[in-house]
Amino acid sequence: MSTSLLEVNDLEVTFRRSAGPGRKAASVPAVRGVSFQLEAGTTLGIAGESGSGKSTIARTLMGINTPSGGTMNLNGEDVTGLKGRRLAEYRQTMQMIFQDPYDSLDPRMTVSQTLLEAIKLRKTNKPVSPIAEVHELLDKVGLSRSFASRKPRELSGGQRQRVSIARALSVDPRLILCDEAVSALDVSVRAQVLNLLKDLQEELGLAYLFISHDLSTLRFMADYVGIMYLGKIVEIGTRDEIFDRPQHPYTRALLSAVPEPVVIDRTVRLPRVRLTGEPPSSTNPPSGCSFHPRCPLAQDVCRTVSPAARPTASGQVAACHFADPELVVAES
Amino acid sequence: MTALLEVSDLVVDFPTSQDGVFHAVDGVSFTVGAGERVGIVGESGSGKSLTSQALMRLVPSPGTVSQGTVLFEGEDVMSFSTKKLQTWRGSQTAMVFQDPMSSLNPLMRIGRQITESLQVHLGLSKAESRTRAIELLQKVGIPDAESRLSDFPGAFSGGMRQRVCIAIATACSPKLIIADEPTTALDVTVQAQVLDLLDSMATELDTGVILISHDLGVISSFCDRILVMYAGRIVEQGTAEQIVGDPQHPYTKALLASILKLSEPIPRRLRSISGAPPTAGHRPSGCSFAARCASAIETCLTIDPALVPAENATDAENGEPGQLVACGVAAPAAFALGEEATAA
Numbered sequence: 001m002s003t004s005l006l007e008v009n010d011l012e013v014t015f016r017r018s019a020g021p022g023r024k025a026a027s028v029p030a031v032r033g034v035s036f037q038l039e040a041g042t043t044l045g046i047a048g049e050s051g052s053g054k055s056t057i058a059r060t061l062m063g064i065n066t067p068s069g070g071t072m073n074l075n076g077e078d079v080t081g082l083k084g085r086r087l088a089e090y091r092q093t094m095q096m097i098f099q100d101p102y103d104s105l106d107p108r109m110t111v112s113q114t115l116l117e118a119i120k121l122r123k124t125n126k127p128v129s130p131i132a133e134v135h136e137l138l139d140k141v142g143l144s145r146s147f148a149s150r151k152p153r154e155l156s157g158g159q160r161q162r163v164s165i166a167r168a169l170s171v172d173p174r175l176i177l178c179d180e181a182v183s184a185l186d187v188s189v190r191a192q193v194l195n196l197l198k199d200l201q202e203e204l205g206l207a208y209l210f211i212s213h214d215l216s217t218l219r220f221m222a223d224y225v226g227i228m229y230l231g232k233i234v235e236i237g238t239r240d241e242i243f244d245r246p247q248h249p250y251t252r253a254l255l256s257a258v259p260e261p262v263v264i265d266r267t268v269r270l271p272r273v274r275l276t277g278e279p280p281s282s283t284n285p286p287s288g289c290s291f292h293p294r295c296p297l298a299q300d301v302c303r304t305v306s307p308a309a310r311p312t313a314s315g316q317v318a319a320c321h322f323a324d325p326e327l328v329v330a331e332s
Numbered sequence: 333m334t335a336l337l338e339v340s341d342l343v344v345d346f347p348t349s350q351d352g353v354f355h356a357v358d359g360v361s362f363t364v365g366a367g368e369r370v371g372i373v374g375e376s377g378s379g380k381s382l383t384s385q386a387l388m389r390l391v392p393s394p395g396t397v398s399q400g401t402v403l404f405e406g407e408d409v410m411s412f413s414t415k416k417l418q419t420w421r422g423s424q425t426a427m428v429f430q431d432p433m434s435s436l437n438p439l440m441r442i443g444r445q446i447t448e449s450l451q452v453h454l455g456l457s458k459a460e461s462r463t464r465a466i467e468l469l470q471k472v473g474i475p476d477a478e479s480r481l482s483d484f485p486g487a488f489s490g491g492m493r494q495r496v497c498i499a500i501a502t503a504c505s506p507k508l509i510i511a512d513e514p515t516t517a518l519d520v521t522v523q524a525q526v527l528d529l530l531d532s533m534a535t536e537l538d539t540g541v542i543l544i545s546h547d548l549g550v551i552s553s554f555c556d557r558i559l560v561m562y563a564g565r566i567v568e569q570g571t572a573e574q575i576v577g578d579p580q581h582p583y584t585k586a587l588l589a590s591i592l593k594l595s596e597p598i599p600r601r602l603r604s605i606s607g608a609p610p611t612a613g614h615r616p617s618g619c620s621f622a623a624r625c626a627s628a629i630e631t632c633l634t635i636d637p638a639l640v641p642a643e644n645a646t647d648a649e650n651g652e653p654g655q656l657v658a659c660g661v662a663a664p665a666a667f668a669l670g671e672e673a674t675a676a
Contacts, residue, residue, distance in 0.1 A: 049519035049520070049521065049522075050490075050519055156608045156611075157376075158608065186375035186376055186546065187375070187546070187548075187587060187590050187591055188375065188586065188587060188590050188604060188605035189604075189605075189608065190590070191590040191602040191603065191604030191605070192604040192606075194602055195601055195602050195604060198601070213519065213520065215520075215594060216591075216592035216593060216594050217592060219592065219594060219598060220592050220598055220599070220602065243594065253521055254520060254521060255594065257520045257521045257523065257524040258520055258549065258594055259523075259524075259527075259547070259549035259550050259552070259553040259554075260549045260552075260553070260593050260594060260595055261548040261549045261551075261552045261576050261588060261591055261593070262552075262576060262593060262595055263573050263576050263577040274524060274525070274528070275521045275524075275525075276525075278489050278490075278491045278492070278519075278521075278522055279489075279519065281489075
């Protein structure tokens with residue numbers, strides 16, 4: 001079972017929050033025991049609301065944040081807490097694309113300077129002709145070669161995100177972490193970039209860890225989907241398991257809250273699963289199941305016992321005392 | 333019947349670097365009835381927010397409203413004196429913005445921010461306004477309303493802050509609320525709560541609402557009527573059912589096709605709209621969508637189509653504005669009434 005491209009076990013990330021006006025110093029458990037595997041050439045989507053810890057996972061994988069527990073294996077090699085040169089090497093295998101291409105590109109560098117910088121940092125497979133490679137990368141992301149001499153301010157949002165993708169591809173990664181990579185784009189442009197990411201996956205055999213709060217985008221992109229709530233994965237399974245047969249009450253509520261541009265008969269409008277309240281602060285997560293204060297199914301046990309993640313009859317793994325009540329699986 | 337709000341031929345200009353002007357909003361006309369929920373949908377730069385700012389007379393400098401009238405209950409908003417404008421903004425109309433943190437004063441207690449307008453606009457006493465503020469906070473679903481009056485905005489979560497903003501907006505029972513991307517910064521489960529709240533406030537007070545969003549899902553689930561904006565113009569308008577169920581303009585169709593829906597099978601590829609909207613100051617001659625349009629014909633490049641009744645319009649007879657579309661291919665009258673480009 002160690003053939004996965006990426007294997008994350010029991011990852012924990014805790015931040016220290018310093019004291020400020022009107023608040024005490026505290027430790028904030030942002031990620032609380034997250035495990036998942038990602039196979040080469042596939043996409044794992046991570047959904048969740050703001051503050052659920054999804055971006056922290058990506059940032060920890062990239063070595064930006066330091067884990068306080070758990071392990072991360074890439075190609076079977078333990079890469080937890082790497083530093084310096086080893087970290088730089090490891091980042092060749094794994095690249096990241098951020099939400100805001102306005103912030104992640106240097107405004108003073110032309111597109112070709114940005115890409116050349118990345119190409120020259122490559123440790124293996126030293127470039128023979130860097131300029132030719134720049135052109136090749138632009139071709140790959142669907143930008144004409146005339147873009148090489150432009151600066152970020154001369155590009156539209158979609159074009160900038162294409163440049164970010166080209167930069168990520170410059171080191172021949174196996175895995176790209178996409179953190180809300182299309183969230184800042186207008187819908188018509190977003191569709192172009194999503195299609196591009198899918199084409200590149202097919203062509204280059206890339207794996208994606210695709211983080212998004214937008215469930216319909218995840219449904220399009222992902223083979224597997226994990227749903228996060230307050231630092232934990234509460235449900236994880238194949239795309240169909242999560243979208244067609246959600247078991248966790250939070251997943252169900254999340255899916256039913258998405259407004260869709262479809263004709264609805266307002267007279268027979270179905271009552272949605274409406275959650276009351278809001279995600280609690282991660283500084284002080286609720287006892288038992290973190291979701292219990294907002295959960296329509298919550299019972300006494302939910303307030304005291306944190307539910308373990310367990311397989312359900314419909315296939316996926318869910319962390320809920322009452323998901324799939326027919327089946328009782330002994331904890332192994 | 334006079335509409336609550338009647339906007340005609342509104343134009344907002346921005347100077348361009350070449351000493352010219354650019355019509356960021358270019359001849360927009362629409363009405364909002366009492367209790368009606370009108371949605372304006374469009375991508376960034378389409379002029380949707382600017383339209384709402386213009387009718388509140390809040391266009392940011394160096395922009396100016398160079399043309400058009402805005403009638404509020406038959407009164408010309410453009411001719412209001414500064415004093416009248418202030419009274420009108422606070423008591424008759426209200427705005428809710430995307431980022432509740434930046435529209436609340438971080439250094440002023442929530443209670444004071446609500447009671448301020450009650451005292452100024454309704455002339456309530458300190459004690460009366462405090463009682464009313466508690467009621468308002470309870471109404472928008474904030475627990476322990478009384479004790480929370482003395483909290484600063486920083487003590488509230490994003491969704492709670494937006495509730496406070498809605499409480500402030502509805503404090504003086506305005507006749508019109510303009511909500512500009514009110515849920516864009518919120519999580520989807522909280523978004524649903526805030527939209528429900530806005531909906532029930534509008535129903536209770538018979539308030540007209542203009543909801544501005546880039547999200548056609550949000551717009552169509554909330555609004556009675558939808559205006560679709562592209563490059564500073566309304567390119568299509570109709571009821572939510574018409575726009576979502578039977579769109580006529582190629583842009584609306586393409587927009588709907590490029591949105592992923594959970595209720596539909598997963599497409600192998602997403603349909604996208606090639607190219608990008610025209611940038612500021614580079615409006616093409618003819619239809620501004622022509623360059624990206626799959627159904628464009630040669631005439632589209634020379635004639636700027638007018639907004640005319642759609643060919644399928646059915647409900648024009650009951651006096652309500654039916655579905656309107658600015659596309660000569662969908663409705664030939666749009667070309668007949670359109671403006672031919674002067675030799676470029």
